[in-house]
Amino acid sequence: MSPRVGVVGAGQLARxxxxxxxxxxxxxxxxxxxxxxxxxQVTRHTVxxxxxxxxxxxxxxxxxxxxxxxxxxxxxxxxxxxxxxxHVLRPGPVTLEHAVNKLRQRERFEREGLPLPAxxxxxxxxxxxxxxxDHGWPVVVKSARGGYDGRGVWICADEAELKSVPWxxxxxxxVVEAFVPIERELAGLAVRRPDGETRVxxxxxxxxxxxxxxxxxxxxxxxxxILREAEEIxxxxxxxxxxAGILAVELFVAGGRxxxxxxxxxxxxxxxxxxxxxxxxxxxxxxxxxxxxxxGDTGMAAPAAAMVNVLGTADVPEPERLVPGAMGIDGAHxxxxxxxxxxxxxxxxVTATGETAGDALRVARDAAxxxxxxxxxx
Amino acid sequence: MSPRVGVVGAGQLARxxxxxxxxxxxxxxxxxxxxxxxxxQVTRHTVxxxxxxxxxxxxxxxxxxxxxxxxxxxxxxxxxxxxxxxHVLRPGPVTLEHAVNKLRQRERFEREGLPLPAxxxxxxxxxxxxxxxDHGWPVVVKSARGGYDGRGVWICADEAELKSVPWxxxxxxxVVEAFVPIERELAGLAVRRPDGETRVxxxxxxxxxxxxxxxxxxxxxxxxxILREAEEIxxxxxxxxxxAGILAVELFVAGGRxxxxxxxxxxxxxxxxxxxxxxxxxxxxxxxxxxxxxxGDTGMAAPAAAMVNVLGTADVPEPERLVPGAMGIDGAHxxxxxxxxxxxxxxxxVTATGETAGDALRVARDAAxxxxxxxxxx
Numbered sequence: 001m002s003p004r005v006g007v008v009g010a011g012q013l014a015r016x017x018x019x020x021x022x023x024x025x026x027x028x029x030x031x032x033x034x035x036x037x038x039x040x041q042v043t044r045h046t047v048x049x050x051x052x053x054x055x056x057x058x059x060x061x062x063x064x065x066x067x068x069x070x071x072x073x074x075x076x077x078x079x080x081x082x083x084x085x086x087h088v089l090r091p092g093p094v095t096l097e098h099a100v101n102k103l104r105q106r107e108r109f110e111r112e113g114l115p116l117p118a119x120x121x122x123x124x125x126x127x128x129x130x131x132x133x134d135h136g137w138p139v140v141v142k143s144a145r146g147g148y149d150g151r152g153v154w155i156c157a158d159e160a161e162l163k164s165v166p167w168x169x170x171x172x173x174x175v176v177e178a179f180v181p182i183e184r185e186l187a188g189l190a191v192r193r194p195d196g197e198t199r200v201x202x203x204x205x206x207x208x209x210x211x212x213x214x215x216x217x218x219x220x221x222x223x224x225x226i227l228r229e230a231e232e233i234x235x236x237x238x239x240x241x242x243x244a245g246i247l248a249v250e251l252f253v254a255g256g257r258x259x260x261x262x263x264x265x266x267x268x269x270x271x272x273x274x275x276x277x278x279x280x281x282x283x284x285x286x287x288x289x290x291x292x293x294x295x296g297d298t299g300m301a302a303p304a305a306a307m308v309n310v311l312g313t314a315d316v317p318e319p320e321r322l323v324p325g326a327m328g329i330d331g332a333h334x335x336x337x338x339x340x341x342x343x344x345x346x347x348x349x350v351t352a353t354g355e356t357a358g359d360a361l362r363v364a365r366d367a368a369x370x371x372x373x374x375x376x377x378x
Numbered sequence: 379m380s381p382r383v384g385v386v387g388a389g390q391l392a393r394x395x396x397x398x399x400x401x402x403x404x405x406x407x408x409x410x411x412x413x414x415x416x417x418x419q420v421t422r423h424t425v426x427x428x429x430x431x432x433x434x435x436x437x438x439x440x441x442x443x444x445x446x447x448x449x450x451x452x453x454x455x456x457x458x459x460x461x462x463x464x465h466v467l468r469p470g471p472v473t474l475e476h477a478v479n480k481l482r483q484r485e486r487f488e489r490e491g492l493p494l495p496a497x498x499x500x501x502x503x504x505x506x507x508x509x510x511x512d513h514g515w516p517v518v519v520k521s522a523r524g525g526y527d528g529r530g531v532w533i534c535a536d537e538a539e540l541k542s543v544p545w546x547x548x549x550x551x552x553v554v555e556a557f558v559p560i561e562r563e564l565a566g567l568a569v570r571r572p573d574g575e576t577r578v579x580x581x582x583x584x585x586x587x588x589x590x591x592x593x594x595x596x597x598x599x600x601x602x603x604i605l606r607e608a609e610e611i612x613x614x615x616x617x618x619x620x621x622a623g624i625l626a627v628e629l630f631v632a633g634g635r636x637x638x639x640x641x642x643x644x645x646x647x648x649x650x651x652x653x654x655x656x657x658x659x660x661x662x663x664x665x666x667x668x669x670x671x672x673x674g675d676t677g678m679a680a681p682a683a684a685m686v687n688v689l690g691t692a693d694v695p696e697p698e699r700l701v702p703g704a705m706g707i708d709g710a711h712x713x714x715x716x717x718x719x720x721x722x723x724x725x726x727x728v729t730a731t732g733e734t735a736g737d738a739l740r741v742a743r744d745a746a747x748x749x750x751x752x753x754x755x756x
Contacts, residue, residue, distance in 0.1 A: 002419075002698070002716060015400065022397040022420050024701055025714030025726075035422075041380075042400050044413075044422050276679075279709055294706030301654075301679065301731070320380070323402055328672030331657055336403030338380065348403075353679070 002027045005287055006060040007039065008051045009070025012337040012346065013267050013283075014039035016275070017070075020283035026291070030070070031060040038337045039070070054078045061087040068245055068290045069266050072100045090194065090244035090290040091265045098241040099265040102175050103144040105241075112240045114233060115259050117252075118178040125162040128176040132156075135178040141165050145172040153211065155179065180254040185261075186220050187270035188234025188249040191285040191295050198238050199285070201278060201298040203230040206250070206270050212344065215364075215376070216307040217357045218273045219300065222253065229258045237263060245289035246271065246282050269309065269346070274298075276333050276351050277305025302353035306360035308368040310348040312341040316372035319347060325370045326350065332367035380405045383665055384438040385417065386429045387448025390715040390724065391645050391661075392417035394653070395448075398661035404669070408448070409438040416715045417448070432456045439465040446623055446668045447644050450478045468572065468622035468668040469643045476619040477643040480553050481522040483619075490618045492611060493637050495630075496556040503540040506554040510537075513556040519543050523550040531589065533557065558632040563639075564598050565648035566612025566627040569663040569673050576616050577663070579656060579676045581608040584628070584648050590722065593742075593754070594685040595735045596651045597678065600631065607636045615641060623667035624649065624660050647687065647724070652676075654711050654729045655683025680731035684738035686746040688726040690719040694750035697725060703748045704728065710745035 003026050007014040010032035018028040018039055029045035030037075040046040047063060049056025051074050061067050066088045079093035091099075098105045106119050118135050121144075122128045132139045141162070143152040152170075156162045165174070185208055189201040202219035220227060234249045237260065241247070248268030250261040271282035280288075280296025288295055312319065319341050326334050336348040350367040354360035369375055381404050385392040388410035396406040396417055407423040408415075418424040425441060427434025429452050439445050444466045457471035469477075476483045484497050496513050499522075500506045510517045519540070521530040530548075534540045543552070563586055567579040580597035598605060612627045615638065619625070626646030628639040649660035658666075658674025666673055690697065697719050704712050714726040728745040732738035747753055 018420075019397055019400040022393065023711065023713050024705060025698060025716050027419070040422070041405070042396075042422060044418070044420060044424075046422075288705065291702070293702040296705065297708045320403060324669070324671040327402060327666065327674065330675045333401065335401050338403050 003291055004029055004045075004064040005290055006047075006064030006067045007031065007070050008057065008060065008067065008074055010037035010039035010046070011070050012038045012339070014070040015042055015337060016272075016283045016335070017267070017287060018043045020281055021287055023284065024287070026287050028287070029060065029064050031056060038339055041338045054081055057082055058085070061085075066090050066290050068286065069096070072096055072265070091247075092242070092244070095241045095243050095265050099263050100146075101144050101172060102142055102262075103173060105263065106175060108240055109237070109260060112236060114236055114240065115257060117180045117254075117259050119175050122174045122176040124167050125159070125165070128156070128162050128165075128174075129159050131176045138179045140177045140179055142175050142177065143170045143172070144174055145170065151211070180252055180259060182252045182254055184220075184222060184253040186222070186226075186230050186251040186253060186258070187216070187268070188230050188237075188251060189246065189268065189271045189274070189282060190234045190238050190243075191246050191282070191289045191298065192238045192243045193289055193295060194244045194292050196239065197295060198235055199295045199298045200231045200234050201271065201274060201282070202300060203227050203234070203251075204270055204273065212309070212311070212346075213269045214309055215361070216270050216273050217361065218277050218305045218307075221357055226253060226258060233258060233260065241265065246286040269349075272335070272349050273305040273307040273351050275335070277301055277353050302360075303355050304357040304360045305351060305353045306357060306364045307349055307351045308361075308364040308373065309346055310350065310368055310371045310373060312343050312345040312347050313372055314343045317341065319372050322371050326367040329363060329367040329370070331363045334367060334371075381669055382407055382423075382442040382444075383668055384425075384442030384445045385409065385448050386435065386438065386445065386452055388415035388417035388424065389448050390416045390717070392448040393420055393715060394650075394661045394713070395645070395665060396421045398659055399665055401662065402665075404665050406665075407438065407442050409434060416717055419716045432459060435460055436463070439463075444468050444668050446664065447474070450474055450643070469625075470620070470622070473619045473621050473643050477641050478524075479522055479550060480520055480640075481551060483641065484553060486618055487615070487638060490614060492614055492618065493635060495558045495632075495637050497553050500552045500554040502545050503537070503543070506534070506540050506543075506552075507537050509554045516557045518555045518557050520553050520555065521548040521550070522552055523548065529589070558630055558637060560630045560632055562598075562600060562631040564600070564604075564608050564629040564631060564636070565594070565646070566608050566615070566629060567624065567646065567649045567652070567660060568612045568616050568621075569624050569660070569667045569676065570616045570621045571667055571673060572622045572670050574617065575673060576613055577673045577676045578609045578612050579649065579652060579660070580678060581605050581612070581629075582648055582651065590687070590689070590724075591647045592687055593739070594648050594651050595739060596655050596683045596685075599735055604631060604636060611636060611638065619643065624664040647727075650713070650727050651683040651685040651729050653713070655679060655731050680738075681733050682735040682738045683729060683731045684735060684742045685727055685729045686739075686742040686751065687724055688728065688746055688749045688751060690721050690723040690725050691750055692721045695719065697750050700749050704745040707741060707745040707748070709741045712745060712749075
């Protein structure tokens with residue numbers, strides 16, 4: 001009997017986990033709302049149901065050795081219930097709660113002495129205004145739960161703008177943070193076994209637009225001291241939240257310091273480069289970590305790698321038709337998720353490796369352009 | 379609608395085609411005798427049926443854009459029937475007939491001036507003896523059809539040994555060849571589009587034992603002139619048989635010359651290294667070639683790669699239990715096919731890349747040893 005990893009959710013992360021599992025013979029079973037979802041299109045093992053329902057989660061858990069996640073939109077009490085029934089969740093509910101709840105996360109990181117922008121909990125405009133009085137305007141208000149890809153974040157320049165925050169509408173509350181003049185955005189990626197053994201990937205540089213990751217360059221083109229600091233923070237975050245499998249840390253460089261922005265306790269867009277760019281991809285290492293198997297080498301497989309996301313745009317109605325053309329760019333690895341196109345939706349990505357970041361980026365961008373993305377250059 | 383490639387057969391080649399198709403969003407549909415077969419375990423799209431029955435082949439063909447092959451054990455008349463019905467087969471029946479029929483193959487290569495050991499058709503012992511009188515003993519008798527992995531081949535030292543050949547039992551007849559003192563075995567691999575565009579992989583070195591491939595080293599460690607000659611022969615073979623998708627040529631080096639041994643019109647064991655060792659794997663390029671898409675870069679992704687097969691042995695009853703341990707060897711890429719173990723059966727393979735062939739081979743062998751293979755060194 002093959003080892004079986006159940007994935008809550010059936011998006012592109014679950015899809016790439018399945019692909020990575022075929023090599024070592026690990027069966028990936030996905031919990032999907034429908035057979036059309038990205039991962040359900042490619043695996044034989046789909047449990048139809050909703051990640052929001054305990055019954056569906058239980059059905060998945062009963063079919064596998066260990067349960068992991070494509071996304072974090074799961075009720076914590078359901079996760080505790082599954083654990084109480086003896087199912088193995090990796091990461092577990094405590095780790096996931098730290099990943100989704102920015103308040104708990106920041107409290108925890110502060111206790112561990114990990115570097116964060118100045119912050120405070122806030123549940124109403126006057127608290128945020130008081131914070132701004134101490135730390136200056138603008139401030140960044142974030143809902144403690146539920147935000148991603150730029151949603152759930154408000155940058156407020158003054159008291160008037162604080163009124164646009166839906167203060168009453170988010171039960172978990174908010175955090176307010178000092179606005180940090182970002183010099184560069186980085187991401188740390190690490191894989192951890194349940195016993196604490198951790199391997200960290202080279203830290204990457206990310207280029208965001210409108211809160212959505214556009215490009216990733218591996219390794220990041222920053223001083224060695226910054227790279228080391230970012231890798232140490234990534235390792236410390238894994239320990240602080242007790243991760244199992246992949247954990248990603250979005251980081252800022254500001255004033256020469258590395259600060260934590262967000263974390264995700266699962267494979268992450270900033271790690272897609274690893275499929276071709278690393279000795280062991282984040283997806284294979286996630287499966288290894290969740291199964292408590294030996295972790296794979298996180299070193300680079302080439303001097304540099306670049307990843308460009310492919311987002312849906314209104315003016316390209318059937319972008320899948322462009323895939324063969326993009327594959328005509330030598331060295332471009334096109335990953336297509338099988339999702340219907342919608343403006344701003346992540347439909348796929350392109351990775352290239354090279355002797356330099358510039359070489360890799362050129363190839364990945366050329367292919368992304370054929371796939372309808374804007375021309376970009378540095 | 380995703381492009382759909384149908385594969386006749388559901389062994390490890392079909393399994394790795396499916397894995398390669400997930401990236402660019404190509405649906406691989408396999409024709410399997412049962413849901414337990416290697417490829418049927420991992421794809422959602424399985425047509426149950428027999429590659430020996432026209433009805434099953436038609437059911438597969440009707441579900442896909444193009445039909446390709448995991449193995450060649452298909453009746454030629456069925457293939458012609460499918461083509462007559464308007465289905466697209468890549469490779470087509472003529473290419474496949476050249477791949478499976480050593481008599482037709484050798485006639486064709488001779489006409490093209492391609493280098494072969496001295497040979498003649500033979501249907502009975504006296505013909506083979508007459509050939510030996512001209513070319514010397516021993517001679518190699520091969521059934522024109524149906525042999526692989528060392529089966530269907532008889533090395534005969536004298537007239538008495540010619541009697542062990544089942545002369546009456548093979549309708550397609552036999553070829554008899556001069557016994558060539560092999561200095562080295564090589565394999566050429568190329569991908570071809572239906573219009574003739576061809577890209578050749580670096581020629582590899584293969585180590586066979588009992589007629590079964592044990593190890594592959596890429597690129598082959600031979601003089602540049604031999605490499606070039608082997609690559610040119612590979613390209614010429616593709617044109618001679620009109621291949622589409624991957625074609626592999628098993629080659630000998632003897633007396634400083636490169637000679638053709640066998641061909642296979644599909645992804646081949648000697649090309650498994652390409653999953654990690656090449657910019658584009660043979661499986662992805664096979665899909666590209668069969669769909670008439672732009673071909674991928676066949677260059678190396680690392681200076682060297684080595685592949686070691688994992689064969690079933692009687693003394694290791696459940697080798698799948700050893701997979702996590704083998705994955706503990708840094709840099710070892712374990713591919714497990716999900717097949718039940720049987721002595722001599724190909725259960726999986728391990729690939730490693732490195733700065734030198736020696737480095738790569740050491741890593742791949744260490745992992746293969748954990749998987750129950752004999753220790754080997756050069």
